[in-house]
Ligand SMILES: Nc1nc2c(ncn2[C@@H]2O[C@H](COP(=O)(O)OP(=O)(O)O)[C@@H](O)[C@H]2O)c(=O)[nH]1
């Protein structure tokens with residue numbers, strides 16, 4: 001599944017063949033989250049991908065999360081095992097891969113171990129329910145780097161769905177202005193046409209990413225289309241991913 005966020009954090013809505021996701025309205029999505037209680041999400045991505053910003057937006061806050069380890073509350077640096085919770089929305093527990101750009105075998109093995117440990121030993125609440133893999137579009141010429149290759153080829157997340165979130169989609173606007181200026185347009189003309197060109201660039205880069213990930217061993221497998229500027233589509237998509245888990 002692939003979604004897109006920009007500075008205004010618009011997120012793409014998934015369009016699957018049944019159309020279920022699109023029909024679920026925000027109130028129902030929220031009800032599902034309330035019912036589940038603690039929803040545990042692992043957010044992965046390189047440094048500066050926009051992970052923390054995405055979580056803040058989901059939890060409707062600008063505050064930093066509180067960090068808890070197995071001994072209770074802690075301060076400072078956190079690792080993937082620590083639980084991140086925002087006061088504004090205690091229904092979500094996040095785990096942050098932090099800078100996954102190293103893309104080392106060691107990091108992938110640690111991540112793999114967490115999935116295995118949690119799926120074998122934990123009750124539903126303790127398991128990772130979904131993974132949001134953030135890929136920033138700021139370097140759109142090379143959106144997929146070694147870390148993504150390693151994760152999508154070597155990390156078997158088992159039953160846990162991976163939702164790819166393309167972050168910083170607003171970078172496409174700047175790219176579009178640059179291209180239009182190169183074609184000889186004035187700044188004013190370039191600005192007025194930038195949005196349309198940016199949409200096309202976004203479609204192209206998204207397709208390129210999907211194609212690349214489709215060739216990986218553990219590829220994310222559905223697609224999302226841009227609709228509006230809130231986070232509910234990502235939550236819808238996540239709830240949809242959970243359905244499989246609950247059925248088990
Ligand atoms: N232009 C733009 N900047 C963003 C966006 N999301 C995050 N940022 C900025 O990118 C930087 C890194 O964001 P952060 O959420 O801390 O990334 P993290 O390291 O993955 O947690 C910060 O300066 C954010 O303000 C976005 O969608 N568009």
Ligand SMILES: [Mg+2]
Pocket residue numbers: 051052053
């Ligand atoms: Mg962060």
